[in-house]
Amino acid sequence: xxxxxxxxxxxxxxxxxxxxxxxxxxxxxxxxxxxxxxxxxxxxxxxxxxxxxxxxxxxxxxxxxxxxxxxxxxxxxxxxxxxxxxxxxxxxxxxxxxxxxxxxxxxxxxxxxxxxxxxxxxxxxxxxxxxxxx
Amino acid sequence: xxxxxxxxxxxxxxxxxxxxxxxxxxxxxxxxxxxxxxxxxxxxxxxxxxxxxxxxxxxxxxxxxxxxxxxxxxxxxxxxxxxxxxxxxxxxxxxxxxxxxxxxxxxxxxxxxxxxxxxxxxxxxxxxxxxxxxxxxxxxxxxxxxxxxxxxxxxxxxxxxxxxxxxxxxxxxxxxxxxxxxxxxxxxxxxxxxxxxxxxxxxxxxxxxxxxxxxxxxxxxxxxxxxxxxxxxxxxxxxxxx
Numbered sequence: 001x002x003x004x005x006x007x008x009x010x011x012x013x014x015x016x017x018x019x020x021x022x023x024x025x026x027x028x029x030x031x032x033x034x035x036x037x038x039x040x041x042x043x044x045x046x047x048x049x050x051x052x053x054x055x056x057x058x059x060x061x062x063x064x065x066x067x068x069x070x071x072x073x074x075x076x077x078x079x080x081x082x083x084x085x086x087x088x089x090x091x092x093x094x095x096x097x098x099x100x101x102x103x104x105x106x107x108x109x110x111x112x113x114x115x116x117x118x119x120x121x122x123x124x125x126x127x128x129x130x131x132x133x134x
Numbered sequence: 135x136x137x138x139x140x141x142x143x144x145x146x147x148x149x150x151x152x153x154x155x156x157x158x159x160x161x162x163x164x165x166x167x168x169x170x171x172x173x174x175x176x177x178x179x180x181x182x183x184x185x186x187x188x189x190x191x192x193x194x195x196x197x198x199x200x201x202x203x204x205x206x207x208x209x210x211x212x213x214x215x216x217x218x219x220x221x222x223x224x225x226x227x228x229x230x231x232x233x234x235x236x237x238x239x240x241x242x243x244x245x246x247x248x249x250x251x252x253x254x255x256x257x258x259x260x261x262x263x264x265x266x267x268x269x270x271x272x273x274x275x276x277x278x279x280x281x282x283x284x285x286x287x288x289x290x291x292x293x294x295x296x297x298x299x300x301x302x303x304x305x306x307x308x309x310x311x312x313x314x315x316x317x318x319x320x321x322x323x324x325x326x327x328x329x330x331x332x333x334x335x336x337x338x339x340x341x342x343x344x345x346x347x348x349x350x351x352x353x354x355x356x357x358x359x360x361x362x363x364x365x366x367x368x369x370x371x372x373x374x375x376x
Binding site for chain 2: 082083085089097099115122129
């Protein structure tokens with residue numbers, strides 16, 4: 001009995017630890033992407049290309065990190081885990097819009113870049129609105 | 135009103151009725167005239183190119199076709215029960231219009247654009263977050279079935295009442311496709327009624343249009359003569375509904 005209890009407690013502790021670690025990773029990825037969004041806004045406002053490029057890089061790194069961890073379902077809060085398909089789609093759109101932003105900047109299409117940045121922001125918020133229940 | 139203006143209005147009205155006979159059979163009205171846009175009359179055909187018969191549409195099954203442009207997805211649904219008549223709807227900007235767009239023997243066949251007016255979620259070849267939930271099925275988006283839902287932010291629309299919004303953040307009804315049902319039991323798409331959001335839609339999904347249609351310009355091409363109409367499960371790889 002003692003052994004069984006120990007195993008149960010150990011399993012609970014490990015899974016709680018793993019969940020907490022995932023939570024920390026998620027917060028870190030989201031912060032990385034938010035920093036990227038800040039850099040893009042700053043770069044567009046001050047016409048500073050390096051910031052825009054860095055911002056796009058941060059955002060794409062964040063998306064890649066989340067994708068690497070696999071099933072988004074396990075990564076979302078339990079009460080909104082059902083919305084993982086929408087989260088996955090949002091990640092794909094974020095990649096698309098950030099690529100479009102890069103392309104627009106390379107073509108010196110500043111209006112196009114502003115448009116892509118606003119779509120990027122909207123997509124981030126679209127997912128937040130869903131999973132954070134705004 | 136001066137005589138010249140009066141004649142102009144009468145002439146324009148007669149032209150509209152001559153060009154779009156649907157105006158006689160159905161009451162469609164938008165007070166500024168901008169919420170009713172006639173496009174080329176296009177016949178709905180099946181995957182083999184044979185005209186679709188209205189009476190052969192399965193009850194509560196969702197079919198998809200593209201109209202008026204090749205990248206604009208639309209739902210065709212036989213609701214299995216009579217839709218309402220003379221439904222007063224309001225677009226996001228407050229413009230009111232009347233919908234009576236159901237056709238078929240039982241007045242149960244309706245068509246709407248499968249683009250959510252909230253954040254332009256739409257049906258495409260890869261997936262569909264828009265879907266019709268049959269009457270006996272359940273959804274998180276509304277208290278009962280028999281509704282069109284957007285699974286992105288859980289908006290629900292009433293297909294029996296011009297796709298009027300029932301719940302969720304959608305600010306207006308889905309734009310509806312005006313159908314004609316001829317004496318051979320064939321179906322035709324002739325116009326779009328309601329605020330369509332096509333401009334924003336074409337601006338927002340450049341990469342998708344490039345991948346699926348070869349570019350935005352090609353995606354905006356108008357549909358002509360006939361358009362394939364297939365079950366949603368054939369049109370898209372995955373239907374996502376909650």
